[in-house]
Structures are given as C-alpha cells and as structure tokens.
Amino acid sequence: MTPLVELPPQVVEEIVRRAGRPDFERWSEQLHRCGYCSRPVRLRGRVVHQSADGRRVGYSTDAEPDQMLMIRCGNRRAAVCPSCSWEYAGDMWQLLYAGAAGGRKGVPESIRSHPLVFATLTAPGFGPVHTTRTDRTGGPARCRPAHGTPRLCSHGRPIWCTTIHGEDDPRLGQPLCPDCYDYPAHIAFNWHAPELWRRFTITLRRALARTAGLTAAEFVQHCRVSFVKVAEFQRRGVIHFHTLIRLDGPGDFDPPQISVDATGLAEAIRQAAAHVRLTVEMPDGPDLVLRFGKQLDTQIVNSGPAGKLTPEHAARYIAKYATKSAEGFGLGERRITPEALPLLDVPDHVSQLVHVAWQLGEHPIYEGLRRWVHMLGFRGHFASKSRHYSTTLGAIRGERRAYRQRQATEHVRELLDEDTTLVVSHWQFAGVGYLTIGDTTLALSAAARAREQRQVARDAA
Ligand SMILES: [Zn+2]
Ligand SMILES: [Zn+2]
Ligand SMILES: [Zn+2]
Known part of the structure; x- marks a missing residue:
C-alpha cells in the first residue's frame, strides 16, 4: 500500500x-x-x-x-481490473482444462485419450528487430551477431546488434532500421490474421485427411478438429496464436475414427502452418502473400506418466494470455487517431504502426481498419474456440x-x-x-x- x-x-x-x-x-x-x-x-x-x-x-x-x-x-x-481479470483467467482455465483433461464441465474423462497438441503459430518477419536469444546452453546470447563481414543496409544503418538485451530493454521489438521495416505488411498481417487462421484450420483438415487416406467428404464423417486459441501480441506488435488442437469423432466428444495419433496430428499442424497462404490486396503495390512464420512450436499434450506437457500446464499457459491485450503498447483500449499519439508517449515503432494503419484504412479495401488502430489492426477475438472444444465461457x-x-x-x-x-x-x-x-x-x-x-x-x- x-x-x-x-x-x-x-x-x-x-x-x-x-x-x-x-x-x-x-x-x-x-x-x-x-x-x-x-x-x-x-x-x-x-x-x-x-x-x-x-x-x-x-x-x-x-x-x-x-x-x-x-x-x-x-x-x-x-490493466482495468486485476481481480476480475484473475477471475476471467480462472474461468478460461476451467474451459481449457475441461477440454484437455475431461471429467468436468460436461466433458467426459475419455477425452484424455484423444490426440491433443499445443501449438504456437507466429508471424513471419517484416524486418529485423532487437530481440532476446539464448545460446545452445540456454544462456543469454547476443541480439543479432554479424556473421562474416558486417554490412550496412541501403539506408546506411548496421544490420547487426551485438547487445545482450535485458528483458526490460525498451529497444526490444524495435526494428534495427525503421526504413527497411515493412510496416504495411505488418499491419496487413494483423488485419488478416483471423482469416489466415481460418484458412489454416481448413488446410489442417486436408492434411489430416491425406494422412488418413480419406477424401475431404469421408474425413468429416470420421473426424472433427476441435480447438481453442488465444491471440497474443509479440513485442514487435504483431499477433501470434497459442492453440490447443484436439481430434474428436463426428459426435459430441466421441473418439476420432481415423488412425492418426498425436504425433501425426503434430506433423499435420506443422505441414498446414508451413503451407497455408492468404493473398491480399495492397493499395500501393502488388498483392501480398501472407503466411505464418517459420518459428512454429508443437508439443504433444499427454496426461499419462510420460507426459512432458500435461493438460494442466497447457491450460494454464494459454489462460495466462487471455487477460492480455494491446495495452502494453500504451495505446489504451479505445479507438484513437494519429493526432492523439503525441499525448500517449509511445515508442517510435508503435507510432509508425499507428500512422501506417491509419493510411491503409483510407483505402476502400481496408475499410474499417481505422476503428482498430489502437489494436494495431487486429480485429479478432483474443480468445476463441471451435463449438465442440468444451463448455463455453458463458x-x-x-x-x-x-x-x-x-x-x-x-x-x-x-x-x-x-x-x-x-x-x-x-x-x-x-x-x-x-x-x-x-x-x-x-x-x-x-x-x-x-x-x-x-x-x-x-x-x-
Ligand atoms: Zn472488476
Ligand atoms: Zn539488439
Ligand atoms: Zn534500412
């Protein structure tokens, strides 16, 4: 006090x-x-x-x-109410945990035997940013060491950084050269991320059908892909998704009737995330092909004694992100215009993102974007799930x-x-x-x- x-x-x-x-x-x-x-x-x-x-x-x-x-x-x-957000995270955990471990909230215990994978889908790079790294032993490593002869970018700025950044270093997430950084593509990614995710789920079903040797029509008669996902902003201001993906049968919480185990599911997720593409129009230039980043993490969730990632841990990990939003960027939770920026004291990178989002929003193909500038263009739900994952938050x-x-x-x-x-x-x-x-x-x-x-x-x- x-x-x-x-x-x-x-x-x-x-x-x-x-x-x-x-x-x-x-x-x-x-x-x-x-x-x-x-x-x-x-x-x-x-x-x-x-x-x-x-x-x-x-x-x-x-x-x-x-x-x-x-x-x-x-x-x-x-940031609004620690107590109620804590309660929300608790509710979220209940929902996630019910779907991962079963035996509660109307989800049968047998759900534990379904293939379940925890995956993180990141955004691609839009230009090098300052970052934290670990070396092979897990210790802190340099940001972007210069390999070979150090080079400058076409704007005359170094494209290396030998600093070992602390966790609270304000440079983290900021581009090494703002002029090299592709701001319009960054905003386009946030704006279209919900659609890219939807395409990913379709691609995943196809990949699973292929693995199981079924046609798309046969697949839906044997298997349903249930998921829950939470969106999180990375330091550079781009959205990525943490998700739990589970295979079910066609009925409520039935076991899947295909011969794909958790390892096969993880492989299908990696394939789908690597191959999904979304071509979008840009106002000033050629179409842009959006995709997920190469950094992709899949972990099998296992409730047995050999389980490295238990349903409890997976649920807790995802619930943690459910109470975060773009507030960390200092933009608040309401609509803003670029004129408000000088009052907000945000980093140059965030300011530039706001300006570019505002400019893009002027074009008819990005209609509505200006309403989401405070979210750096992300208009999706921060937490969402497929209908059959478990119970509802409501x-x-x-x-x-x-x-x-x-x-x-x-x-x-x-x-x-x-x-x-x-x-x-x-x-x-x-x-x-x-x-x-x-x-x-x-x-x-x-x-x-x-x-x-x-x-x-x-x-x-
Ligand atoms: Zn409250
Ligand atoms: Zn750096
Ligand atoms: Zn440059």
Whole structure:
C-alpha cells in the first residue's frame, strides 16, 4: 500500500472517515464479497422473502453502507481490473482444462485419450528487430551477431546488434532500421490474421485427411478438429496464436475414427502452418502473400506418466494470455487517431504502426481498419474456440453468476435470520467505481493483499 504520508490530505481524510464509520466492517465485507474489484458496479434495491409461516420479510440496500451493494465489474483485462481479470483467467482455465483433461464441465474423462497438441503459430518477419536469444546452453546470447563481414543496409544503418538485451530493454521489438521495416505488411498481417487462421484450420483438415487416406467428404464423417486459441501480441506488435488442437469423432466428444495419433496430428499442424497462404490486396503495390512464420512450436499434450506437457500446464499457459491485450503498447483500449499519439508517449515503432494503419484504412479495401488502430489492426477475438472444444465461457460464468445470486440470497437470508424463500427482487443501477479516492485506495490495497494470498494458493495447487 502507498504510505499514508504520500497521499493527498483529502484522501487521508476520506480513508480515516471511512474506517471510523460504525458500518466499516459491513463495508469491508462487501468489498471482500465483490473480490476487491477495481471499479465495482453499485446497485440499489430490495429483495422480498417469504418466511416459513407466510410472513413477508424484506431486505433493502437502504440499510447498507452508502445505501448500496457492490458487485464485480467483470472486465477481462488485467490493466482495468486485476481481480476480475484473475477471475476471467480462472474461468478460461476451467474451459481449457475441461477440454484437455475431461471429467468436468460436461466433458467426459475419455477425452484424455484423444490426440491433443499445443501449438504456437507466429508471424513471419517484416524486418529485423532487437530481440532476446539464448545460446545452445540456454544462456543469454547476443541480439543479432554479424556473421562474416558486417554490412550496412541501403539506408546506411548496421544490420547487426551485438547487445545482450535485458528483458526490460525498451529497444526490444524495435526494428534495427525503421526504413527497411515493412510496416504495411505488418499491419496487413494483423488485419488478416483471423482469416489466415481460418484458412489454416481448413488446410489442417486436408492434411489430416491425406494422412488418413480419406477424401475431404469421408474425413468429416470420421473426424472433427476441435480447438481453442488465444491471440497474443509479440513485442514487435504483431499477433501470434497459442492453440490447443484436439481430434474428436463426428459426435459430441466421441473418439476420432481415423488412425492418426498425436504425433501425426503434430506433423499435420506443422505441414498446414508451413503451407497455408492468404493473398491480399495492397493499395500501393502488388498483392501480398501472407503466411505464418517459420518459428512454429508443437508439443504433444499427454496426461499419462510420460507426459512432458500435461493438460494442466497447457491450460494454464494459454489462460495466462487471455487477460492480455494491446495495452502494453500504451495505446489504451479505445479507438484513437494519429493526432492523439503525441499525448500517449509511445515508442517510435508503435507510432509508425499507428500512422501506417491509419493510411491503409483510407483505402476502400481496408475499410474499417481505422476503428482498430489502437489494436494495431487486429480485429479478432483474443480468445476463441471451435463449438465442440468444451463448455463455453458463458456457461461457466452463468454458473458462477447463479452461484453468486444464490450466495446473495443466502446472505440476505442470514441477515434476516429466518428460513425464507425469495419472492421478488428489484435492483437499480447506481453507478460504477468507488465513491471516493480514499475508498479506492483502501480497496486496491486490500486487493493486492488478497491477490498475494491467492497467488500463493494457486502456485501451491
Ligand atoms: Zn472488476
Ligand atoms: Zn539488439
Ligand atoms: Zn534500412
């Protein structure tokens, strides 16, 4: 927590006033119940219960601190609400884990025997950027050593870099020569990445059909490719995908009826990722052929004793990325125009990407791109899955919402100290966020403490 001495006197006064109120304990309890959300939704309302002997008893927020009840904001982004994004990542993990390990959320345990591969599909290079590397022993290595005689690019800049960059080096992801860097192709990749992914799934099915010796029509009668994927921005500002891909039979969660095992699936993924192409128009020049990068990682997920990558680890790895977005580039989460850039203090590389995206968006073939400039042109979902992978996030969240409502009802029942049934509830929106900066300060410090405890618990699990 920020030491009190650093807080403005006004805020200190707010904290002292809040803590001195007779209903402070009840306020803290509400805070705890909404998970120390950064900007909870405030509700006013009442609930009427019927007691066992037919009497009606009421609960109203009139008796609560500030006459309101706080509930979670539910935002997935860690930069907006650490608590709710944590919860989102937890839900995401449940979804991923159910599809990888089965035995939960309506997915049968037998799913463990289906071929399952964890794959990362990267973007190709658009020009050399500063990067971190490891040598053969796994130790840190130089960024881009000059092989043979050092050369300069046509703009007179070195195309080598012998620095060993630290993880927080601001040069990471920045091009060695901005004039050599293909900015329009970079933006085009982000913009078309969802379509490139869709083409990849089609190419993958064809590759699998070939491996199994089936026609495309026969293949769909024997096998279904289920997947879940999460998009992540690399430091250079380009999208890549982390994905879990599983083979099923034609029915819900049936075993696949083809003779392709996890090794065969991994091979088919590598083939499809290497061969898929998407030709797109560019306003000023020839068509561009988009493809995935050569850096491709496939790992077989195995729940048996020989499993190097367990379903738990794969699920945790992907869920981690679900709460990230382009916020790391300092562009915020709303639409922007290039005029806003001087106010945002972003690196030159990001600024250039924004300018180029804006220029491309002027052309009819890139209509709509200007709305996605703050996402560097990526308009897809950060997390998505095929229909049959496992349960839906909505189902998990609905389950939890129902649970929370039951808890709220239970809570009200306890307050009333009676055995009651809910008759009617009526809620009204009263605002978002805490009432004072003092309240926010108290909530955030409590949230940080709670998060530390949960991290310890999750790490231990
Ligand atoms: Zn929240
Ligand atoms: Zn470098
Ligand atoms: Zn150059």
